[in-house]
Amino acid sequence: MTTATAATPPASDSQTPRKPVSVLRQALRLTRTEFTLFYRYQMALYSAALPLIFLLPLSVFEPYDVLPGVDTTVLSLTWFFPIAALTVGLSHVPNVYAIRRERLILKRLRVSGVTPAAIFTSTVLSVFSVVVVQTVLVAALLAALKEVFPTAPVLFLVSLALTTVVMVLLGVLIANFARNGESAQIISMVPFFLLIMLSGLFVPVDLLPDGIAMTIGLLPMLPAVRLAQSAYLGYDLFDGISNAEAATGVDLWLAAGPSLLILVAWMVLLTLLLRIFQWDPRVNK
Template sequence: MTTSAQAATARAGTSRRPGAGRTPVSRYRQTVRLLRTELVLFYRYRVALFFAAFPLMFVAFALPLEGQEPVPGIDAAALNMSGIPVLAALSLGLMHVPNVYAARREQLVLKRFRASGVAPAALFGATTLSVLLVVAVLTAVVAGIVAARYGALPADPLLVLAGVVLVTVAMSLFGIAFTRLTRNAESAQMMCIVPFMLLYGVSGLVVPLDLLPEPIAAAAALLPTTAAAGLVRSGYWGHDLFGGVAGGEPAGFAELWTAALPSIGILIVWTAVAVSLLRYFRWDPRQAG
């Protein structure tokens, strides 16, 4: 990020301290101001645009699978495309967010936030909301492609929405917390590749869970991206796909949500873990550790 962009971010989030003759900015207004600035900087930051466009490349990768039906009545290409929103949340949350926060810490922007009275919840909330809005746009784009090419619309849009929102919040907060382990933006980009590839590889988006060895599948089922993939795909197609694609049967509204409860619980637990890790967030590059 450029120095001017960092300065714009700092100005947007700065609140007035009581006693300085000015009215303090509420946490809500801080969040709105920061959200607006985050979206502007996202548009200006070319690397961020790459991370946003990256998941859409998997639309082309899915096309060679057309004609196959791993689940009766569901084209394999369309099934793969319906999981792209989870990949978008993973890409932006674990690749974009740590890079941006590490760069802001290097430029002492985060230190200025801390000193000027910006609430951490406002800063973290604005970042998470900006990522969520971008992921929502990508989800709509993917839905449009699937509808135009395969004539399919989400069977349970609310379940799809729940999966997208929960995984985006969890990945964004983990991305913020992850900067505790990075020294600068360059190291953040390198270090984030490992958790990104791990979570993507065992999420069921590449290889269905039912094709993995049982111990690996059991462990993978507890990961946030795996839970989210089950929510989004099951909600999109109206089939119980939480344990994999084999034997995924059509399910009614009540059956689908009952089957979704464990995955929702897993995502909530991971989000709580991410929130707890934020207490160790580093605001100053000169802090120990």
């Protein structure tokens, strides 16, 4: 009598679990989409052009030298770089996040396995790309009209990146308290104009009492402005224009240390606060 031996079927390859997509790859895929959608939003294009509206009136007056080789036109245009990050971060990001949450786009991303880190990183990268394009255009203008070039390009790029990260994270945090896109735009205007006013653009911080000036210096905008201007112009402007001294290389990096630490501290703080971000739509109670 023979005994039949049942053959065990080979394991099917279809049952092999798919390798999860890394956070970096998720972020890069979303960044490409974010960058494409940016130019489809009329509000986004407005936010990209808004810094010029603030700065062009300052650059049309008769210039005069404030530092050797630096006149008022050059100084006012170097304000553009951090203000570009502030404008896109606070006028575009809160609106987009509030609308996407309201339409359940953010919730679908989270359910499909996209991590918060990938979502936030993609927004930072897309905004940074836009800020870089704006920066290149203004830098080309400064080079063509005034023959002024970045003195410390690495420090300048670091300041631009840190400022963009801080402003984007702040914009996302603002969206957390908005019910829809319209309320996000209204809410974001308060910190936007506050940071603009405290950047030294309209009110020289040097003229304020020491206590108030020190407090303003702990907010992200003034360190961002002084970092960008010092790195671009080659002057230690961290104690104000009246105390400015020429600085390059290690000396400039050492002078920039406190401002860099302030921006890093804001970045860490905002990252921690984003743990409370609400992905589901807010509803009226």
